[in-house]
Amino acid sequence: MHRLNAWLRGHPLVVDGVWASIVLFLALVSDYPDGTFQRIAYFTVSGIIAVLMVVRRRWPDLTVAVGMALGLVQVVLRVDPDASSLGYLVFVYTGAAFGARWSSRLALVGSLVAGPLSMLVFHDSNDAGHGFLQRSFVALLLSSPFILCWAWGRLTRVRRAYLVELEDRAERLERERDAQAKVAVAAERARIARELHDVVAHNVSVMIVQADGAAYVMDNSPQQAKEALGTIAATGRQALVEMRRLLGVLRTADAAEEYVPQPSVEELPELLEQVRTAGLPVEFTTSGEARELPRGVELTVYRIVQEALTNVRKHGGPNASARVAVDFGDRDLNVLIEDDGRGSTDEQLARGGVDGQGHGLIGMRERIGMVSGSLDAGPRPGGGFRIRAVLPLKTAK
Structure with a gap:
């Protein structure tokens, strides 16, 4: 039915042709007037009305x-x-609904005079059985259908203009939403780039310290110097990986900021304790063999858990609780954050957008994509929200 209505709206000529055919058919099966001239005029008028x-x-x-x-x-x-x-009623409606201002006014004037002209021409004015007031009332009744059709047409015009305005507003809002999403992505990428900048700076600092230590013990303890050189090589490869990610994310030059220690997976219990203190019950479980992770992955996991729990506090409702599970696989790190909050549409929209700090699912996807991972987010069956992130642990050489 919806497709049929859409097709009919897209083919108005077909709809009008059907109605014209019905009106013309009714005219043909009606009683014809007497006289050749009257019949010719009758069929001519009916044909012109159908065409119009x-x-x-x-x-x-x-x-x-x-x-x-x-x-x-x-x-x-x-x-x-x-x-x-009956076509005249359609013409009055057309002028009020689709015509220019002058044609709408012409249709209104025609509607007002249709009743009096009909009484004057097609009724016996010498009929003593009808007084002036009665004839005036009948004339008003005859004009009423035309006036109602004109009012219907004006209502259609106003409604159509209102719908056009709503469509324009929806398009503007969509453009603004896309622009805001782009701004949010750019802001989040800049933030991630600054954090990775700190990670790379840390790795370089470690390399410098190890190099100084190797130079100091080179003569007295060659074995320690060899270990220091191995540490420098491993740290350098890791810094190179992080730098490649940084160059892939960074689009514009950012102002230098003060270096700050970056959180890691080992600091998740402290984060969860802070969340519990704020009033949100959180269950935390780990599985698999815990091991040292690349700094970029560590930071990504921490930020995803932090943002997800922040969203639960904002949108999950007063009695919500959450669960965080981290699974160390052979090649992947699986992170699951889910809650049993209200899970309303507004909540989902809020989690799908960004908050005042420019975070949200947009930022999560940027972080996950930067480490070549995947993110699955959506409502849980029975209520609440679920975020599942998979981060590969195999780094490029």
Whole structure:
């Protein structure tokens, strides 16, 4: 049914043609007037009305003008109204709904004079059985359908203008939303780049310290110097990986900021304790063999858990609780954060957008994509929200 309505709205000429065919059929099966001239006028008027009904939406102003002129000719020639005269109601509606201002006013004037002209021409004015007030009342009744059609057309015009305004507003909001999403992505990438900058700086600092230590013990303890050189090589490879990620994320130069220690997976219990102190019950479990992770992965895990729990506090409701599970696999690190909050549409929209600090799922996806991972986020069955992140542990050489 929805497809049929959409097709009919997209093919107005077909719809108008069907209605014109019905009106013309009713005119043909009606009683014909007596006299050759009257019959010719009768069929001519019916045919012109049917044609105008078909083309009324393509040329509304022309349709109203020709329709009003045709109505006056019919009155002058005293061609009795028939089933095809229903087309005049359609013309009045067309002028009010689709026509220019002048054609709408012309349709209104025609609606007002239709009843009095019909009483004057097609009814016996010498009929003593009807007084002036009665004839005026009948004339008003005859004009009422035309006036109602004109009012319906004006209502249609206003409604159509309102819908056009809503569509324009929706398009503007969509453009603004896309622009805000781009701004959020850029801000989050800049933030991630600064954090990775700190990670790389830390690795370089370790390399410098190890190099100084190796130079100091080179003569007295060659074995320690060899171990220091191995540490420098491993740290350098890790710094190279982080630097590649940094160059892939960073789009514009950022102002230098003071270096700060970056959190890791080992600090998750402290984070969860802070969340519990704030009033959100959180269950934390780990599985698999815990081991040292690349600094970029450590930071990504910590930030994802931090942002997810922040969203639970904001949108999960007063009685929500959460669960955090970290699974150390052979090649992947699986992180699961889920809650049993209200899980409403507003909550989902909020978690899918960004908060005042520019975070949200946009930031999570940026962080996950930076370490070549995947993110799955959505409502839980039975209520609440679930975020599952998979981060590969195999780094590039």
